Amino acid sequence: MGIREQIRQALEADAASVCNLHAQHDAGHEVLDFLAGYGAISLGHNHPDVRAAVEEVLQARPPQFLLVAAQPLAAELARRLAELAPGGLDLCFFASSGSEAVEGAMKLARLATRRPRFVSALRSYHGTTLGALSVTGSERHRRPFQPLLSGAVFVPFGDAGAVERELRRRDVAAVLLEPMQGEGGMRPAPDGYLPEVARLCRRYGALLVLDEVQTGLGRCGRMFACEEEAVEPDVLLLAKGLSGGIAPISALITRRGLWERAYGTLDRYDLHCSTFGGGAVACAAAIATLEVIRRDGLVEAAARYGGYLREKIAAATAGHPLVREVRGRGLLWGIDLDAPAGGMGEDLVGQWLVVGMLERGVLTQVCADATGVVRVQPPLTVTREAIDRFALALQQTLAEHATGRWSSVAAAAARAVRSRAARAFG
16 A cells, blocks of 8 residues: 555544534534634634645755755745734744744743743743743643753732842843733733833843744734734744644744844854754745735734624623633633632533533633633634534533532533443443
């Protein structure tokens, strides 16, 4: 059997994805994807224009990963990102994941400032590699891998005074923040917080690194979430939706002068590198993705449909005893469930809602470090009809447990036990 035939059979066995918002699972049932690969599937599954760009590269057969000079598609992608980025950010470094982008930002900050420490936020999530975990404010993610890098401190998200208390020591290389915490429960930065932190970083000589892996590229109704309050970071990080869900790629965007301060000598120019960074396939997918976002007005669409999504979620959850709050921006929302019994209750009720939605043909998931918060994250290509279908599934699922918080937790626990028993004996 040839290689193409082997691949074809593997794809058929795993069920092929289809374009736009839908994916098919192995039972042949259509599922509406409101998780979107945690934001990576920004244009829906297998967008034809992004696929065509990748196929064009494969047909052209350019040399891959020469690693002696910037390749044409990497240079073009860098040019486009520099045009979009705020604050005169004009240099890009490409890698394969958000975690790698965070690692690159940490290394850049230490070399450029000659300082050892980092400030991040409680409930933050910046990745799974050792350095990224060191600035991730989730004890659950950090604990198994300790001891981590020294010199990282965590402050409450939204508390600029706590940031300043650390910066006064003048040994902080960078402050790393998400404009809206994702895995920490879909928590937008309070008004005025990011501009004040940016001001403090300038005053005390630290870099401001904004992790827009989840919030960037139109997700929150602006090209970058930091633009809502005209914040200009020293380093901007992108990944996930940058390639439209086709190929792994991330980007660190900074100022040329800052990069040269860190790496601008013969003995340091190659201290930070990536074998697969800037590959032609990934860069072609990213260029096509940026073009689709521009051509189809998807940033504006995210703001418009985000407002409609907010209204539909609010209507579907209104008055329900389990729903504490709905919060978010654009096409990135969290449904915060008011579950008793602490973390165990959150786990049960969060997964109960996720499973109930899946049974009604809608895919979503809880936040990794806030399991009582269900994330709502459709592709940027979402339609009103898809939002209506999502809202109906949400309303129907919540209606199963409309009597109270404790009864809902008990019912969710009973369902979990039945499901486990079915797997064990069935």
